Amino acid sequence: MAIFTGIQDYFSRHNEKKIIDFEISLPEYEEVKTVTELYEKCIKPTLIDSEYAIAWHKMLVEYIDRSDAVFLIRKYEGGNNKNWEQRGLRPYKNRRAAKTVMADGCSYVFASNFEVHEIYNMAHKGIVPTAEEFAKLLNDNMYPMHYDNGKKSEEALIANKNQFLGHPRETGILNGKGWYLAHIASLKENNHRSDDFYLPEALSDKLFPRGVVADWIENEDHVRRLPDIWTDEEKNIVKAHFLRFCDPLNYFLVPKSGNSNYLIGENPDVINYVRQQFYTRYGQENMQQFNKLAMVNNVSSSFIDELPKPLKYGTSFKKEKNNDNKPTGKSKTSRYLFNGEQTALGRIVLSVVGLYVEKHPDINYEGLCRVFPKDLQGSYGVIKNLSEVPDKDKSRFLTDYPIVLRDNTTVVICREWGAANTKKNFLKFIQKMKDLGYGDMITEVSTLICSKSKYVMATQCPKALWLKTNKPEIIDESPASEERIAVGNEVGILAQKRFDGCVVVPFNKNNLGSMVTRTNELLENGQEYIAEASFAVDNLFCSVDILHHLGGKKVDIYEVKSTAKIKDHYYDDVAFQCFVVEKCGFEVNRVYLMHLNNKYVRHGELDLQDLFTVVDFTEQAKAKHDEVEANLGKFTEYMKQKDESPDIIDEHCKRDGVMCDCWKYCTGHLPQPNVFDVAGNSPQWKKKIQYYHQGIIDFNQLYKAGVKKIQIEYELFEKAPHIEKEEIQKFLVGLSYPLYFLDFESCQMAVPQYDNAKPYAQIVFQYSLHYIEQEGGELKHKEYLAYPGEDPRRGIAEQLCMDITLNGCTLAYHKSFEQGRVKELAELFPDLAEHLMNIHDHIQDLEMPFHNEHYYVKEMQGRSSIKLVLPALFPDDPALDYHNLEGIHNGTEASNAFLAMADMSPEELEKYRGYLLKYCGLDTYAMVKVWEKLREAVNI
Numbered sequence: 055m056a057i058f059t060g061i062q063d064y065f066s067r068h069n070e071k072k073i074i075d076f077e078i079s080l081p082e083y084e085e086v087k088t089v090t091e092l093y094e095k096c097i098k099p100t101l102i103d104s105e106y107a108i109a110w111h112k113m114l115v116e117y118i119d120r121s122d123a124v125f126l127i128r129k130y131e132g133g134n135n136k137n138w139e140q141r142g143l144r145p146y147k148n149r150r151a152a153k154t155v156m157a158d159g160c161s162y163v164f165a166s167n168f169e170v171h172e173i174y175n176m177a178h179k180g181i182v183p184t185a186e187e188f189a190k191l192l193n194d195n196m197y198p199m200h201y202d203n204g205k206k207s208e209e210a211l212i213a214n215k216n217q218f219l220g221h222p223r224e225t226g227i228l229n230g231k232g233w234y235l236a237h238i239a240s241l242k243e244n245n246h247r248s249d250d251f252y253l254p255e256a257l258s259d260k261l262f263p264r265g266v267v268a269d270w271i272e273n274e275d276h277v278r279r280l281p282d283i284w285t286d287e288e289k290n291i292v293k294a295h296f297l298r299f300c301d302p303l304n305y306f307l308v309p310k311s312g313n314s315n316y317l318i319g320e321n322p323d324v325i326n327y328v329r330q331q332f333y334t335r336y337g338q339e340n341m342q343q344f345n346k347l348a349m350v351n352n353v354s355s356s357f358i359d360e361l362p363k364p365l366k367y368g369t370s371f372k373k374e375k376n377n378d379n380k381p382t383g384k385s386k387t388s389r390y391l392f393n394g395e396q397t398a399l400g401r402i403v404l405s406v407v408g409l410y411v412e413k414h415p416d417i418n419y420e421g422l423c424r425v426f427p428k429d430l431q432g433s434y435g436v437i438k439n440l441s442e443v444p445d446k447d448k449s450r451f452l453t454d455y456p457i458v459l460r461d462n463t464t465v466v467i468c469r470e471w472g473a474a475n476t477k478k479n480f481l482k483f484i485q486k487m488k489d490l491g492y493g494d495m496i497t498e499v500s501t502l503i504c505s506k507s508k509y510v511m512a513t514q515c516p517k518a519l520w521l522k523t524n525k526p527e528i529i530d531e532s533p534a535s536e537e538r539i540a541v542g543n544e545v546g547i548l549a550q551k552r553f554d555g556c557v558v559v560p561f562n563k564n565n566l567g568s569m570v571t572r573t574n575e576l577l578e579n580g581q582e583y584i585a586e587a588s589f590a591v592d593n594l595f596c597s598v599d600i601l602h603h604l605g606g607k608k609v610d611i612y613e614v615k616s617t618a619k620i621k622d623h624y625y626d627d628v629a630f631q632c633f634v635v636e637k638c639g640f641e642v643n644r645v646y647l648m649h650l651n652n653k654y655v656r657h658g659e660l661d662l663q664d665l666f667t668v669v670d671f672t673e674q675a676k677a678k679h680d681e682v683e684a685n686l687g688k689f690t691e692y693m694k695q696k697d698e699s700p701d702i703i704d705e706h707c708k709r710d711g712v713m714c715d716c717w718k719y720c721t722g723h724l725p726q727p728n729v730f731d732v733a734g735n736s737p738q739w740k741k742k743i744q745y746y747h748q749g750i751i752d753f754n755q756l757y758k759a760g761v762k763k764i765q766i767e768y769e770l771f772e773k774a775p776h777i778e779k780e781e782i783q784k785f786l787v788g789l790s791y792p793l794y795f796l797d798f799e800s801c802q803m804a805v806p807q808y809d810n811a812k813p814y815a816q817i818v819f820q821y822s823l824h825y826i827e828q829e830g831g832e833l834k835h836k837e838y839l840a841y842p843g844e845d846p847r848r849g850i851a852e853q854l855c856m857d858i859t860l861n862g863c864t865l866a867y868h869k870s871f872e873q874g875r876v877k878e879l880a881e882l883f884p885d886l887a888e889h890l891m892n893i894h895d896h897i898q899d900l901e902m903p904f905h906n907e908h909y910y911v912k913e914m915q916g917r918s919s920i921k922l923v924l925p926a927l928f929p930d931d932p933a934l935d936y937h938n939l940e941g942i943h944n945g946t947e948a949s950n951a952f953l954a955m956a957d958m959s960p961e962e963l964e965k966y967r968g969y970l971l972k973y974c975g976l977d978t979y980a981m982v983k984v985w986e987k988l989r990e991a992v993n994i
Contacts, residue, residue, distance in 0.1 A: 100307040107302040117185040124192035236319030326357035399471035545616035556583040618652035629678035733916030765916025797977040801949040808845035822974040842955040869899035941969030
């Protein structure tokens with residue numbers, strides 16, 4: 055069978071028809087019980103002819119070394135929406151068809167499996183281009199990049215303006231026919247996680263930064279250009295990614311779950327068997343070449359020739375209906391029983407709406423929409439008039455199960471009630487059911503999988519776990535939670551590198567069982583160190599950060615923390631892991647906690663041995679065995695409650711100085727203000743809890759109980775501003791000219807990035823300096839903002855010495871912070887120490903008149919932070935309102951912006967520099983205005 059090149063003919067027909075029909079003979083309805091049978095009956099008939107598959111493989115191997123190669127990269131999901139919004143950027147979720155060119159000419163395009171479908175189709179038809187032709191296709195924007203042009207969004211603007219795209223997702227593609235490509239050596243999610251090809255998110259984002267829409271559409275040719283280049287090692291990773299993605303030696307067809315009775319493409323036994331067959335089909339040499347270039351190692355050759363259950367598949371397969379013409383298909387993602395049966399969420403909605411129509415036969419469409427308003431579901435609504443549903447959206451509705459109203463309007467029910475909506479929208483629908491009197495028809499399935507995070511949460515407060523499970527919408531998770539996760543990931547990856555040959559188990563939140571299976575495979579193969587080793591038993595699940603396999607059933611556990619000190623709840627964390635691992639039949643030899651060493655100082659390359667402190671927690675973990683077992687029983691019973699418990703407010707609501715995520719919800723019924731709003735450390739936390747339990751809650755009760763705080767008095771009684779002129783006069787007389795107003799911005803890095811830095815050291819990167827040289831003099835301003843990439847501290851120190859004269863009087867707000875940073879700079883740079891310490895010794899604190907309550911108004915709410923003092927003194931001045939700033943409004947956002955600058959485009963970098971300069975400038979200008987207000991108060 056001769057290999058021929060038919061590229062021009064193929065794409066000419068492609069452009070003419072817009073979509074290419076896949077001329078593949080797909081098997082009809084069947085039922086198979088073994089992996090071998092599945093391969094012979096279902097997979098093998100759809101495979102590419104070996105001659106063409108090998109030809110494509112050889113062409114791609116040649117192609118990846120070409121200087122004009124454009125790499126297809128399966129990474130098209132957006133970043134975390136909250137993170138983008140905090141940075142003032144609109145999320146650009148789908149970058150498919152968007153081309154990026156590196157500084158050395160290397161190019162890549164964000165793609166998905168749809169682009170590989172074209173390779174499959176060409177190879178199946180015997181069309182094999184040369185490496186030069188393939189490169190030309192991609193460089194000349196001829197290769198079809200699938201894109202849903204029906205979306206009128208910013209990303210669609212790129213697709214419409216940029217010719218580097220093809221037809222929308224229609225029936226011509228494999229997915230539309232009910233089949234999809236399963237990869238043997240896979241790429242998972244945004245991190246491209248795969249057994250032996252683990253690309254951490256930080257590296258993934260470094261190699262393939264997501265960018266924002268402006269990066270493309272602001273350029274005339276709609277191509278993003280980056281100033282970066284890949285190292286040789288990184289280039290090899292990119293090539294491996296591309297080959298895993300596109301090489302026919304790495305994929306095969308399986309029916310989608312919608313075209314079968316369950317998902318089969320992720321089954322490790324199927325993958326192992328197909329891999330074995332490919333060695334015979336495509337040849338040992340070709341497969342070994344692919345494995346080497348695609349970075350495939352530790353390939354298991356064993357498999358179990360049994361499917362989890364008989365697989366029904368085929369193009370004629372449809373879910374069965376019962377006699378009432380209503381679907382009975384089950385959904386594993388549903389957490390609910392409807393009339394005693396676990397049923398897909400969309401079908402629960404169908405039954406409820408149908409029942410309502412039966413009881414209200416005269417209702418029309420408008421009336422039904424009022425009963426089931428659109429916002430119960432989200433973007434598509436609960437119900438829709440079938441005649442108003444566009445063809446492209448019909449798959450989102452249960453069109454096979456219409457409800458016909460008396461006026462002959464055909465109503466269809468939205469089926470978009472998957473995992474992403476279950477937590478919020480479906481909970482709203484359940485409330486609607488209760489309002490309609492149908493609440494007794496639905497019960498939640500007791501499928502709580504207790505993980506170590508859930509267990510630790512419950513040890514603090516079982517109600518918090520109940521609320522997070524049943525009312526997730528009330529959880530008040532701060533943006534800092536995302537930062538902690540990112541830091542934890544960074545530290546975790548470094549910890550893994552501390553152990554030679556450590557293999558990572560890919561995280562799969564939708565299939566925890568796959569993580570357990572992979573862990574068992576690695577243990578059976580004698581792997582010594584395993585990261586994210588996963589264990590499950592009796593509805594308990596845990597992933598061990600680092601598992602040291604000592605042989606047989608004997609293991610050590612390493613729990614990695616990104617903090618620099620040990621916290622009390624860490625004992626519960628490791629105790630739970632030890633309990634689960636032992637319950638799975640393993641002997642836990644030692645339990646260790648690894649945390650950052652706060653005494654470590656970086657000099658040159660990171661020393662991973664000194665970066666971490668390892669503490670033996672074995673005795674504490676094992677001593678809690680009975681406690682863990684008792685707690686699990688207690689928590690299980692607690693979670694069976696249908697309604698939340700009465701308010702439980704006690705000392706446990708604050709752990710390590712941080713309030714529980716449910717705090718606002720649990721205290722929402724209290725009067726405002728209340729005992730917990732009293733500022734400062736008096737009364738102490740424990741005393742506040744005592745007052746609460748004694749019924750002394752609002753400010754009037756506190757006042758009668760003898761709590762004499764200025765905050766309480768001013769809240770209860772109308773009082774004029776409290777101004778102690780004599781004390782304020784003393785403070786002002788102690789100042790001299792030239793008078794400087796100084797404010798620093800700093801960031802903390804868990805892992806020190808610069809020499810002579812410790813974990814979580816405060817790294818100053820910016821200051822603002824307003825100053826007045828003499829009485830009645832002009833207000834002047836200086837500022838400094840470092841660029842990312844280099845240690846900013848030397849530049850800050852030098853400029854500070856130039857900007858502040860010896861013996862100059864410097865005002866800071868809460869001076870201990872500025873003094874601490876100046877002293878650290880002096881210790882770091884001895885040649886500048888004399889001048890820096892002179893600045894240090896002449897810093898005075900503008901906060902003191904407010905901290906000492908020499909100046910107080912009600913709006914300060916008992917606090918002296920400038921973020922409260924400023925609006926209290928200047929309530930109607932928009933120029934002094936931090937909310938009116940663009941991009942950055944507080945110190946946390948400033949720190950995050952500086953850390954993010956290293957990955958910004960030049961345009962974005964300058965924009966955020968502007969935001970930072972305005973923010974820090976307002977800090978010192980605000981100090982000037984506060985100083986003037988104090989002078990005004992004493993008539994200076």
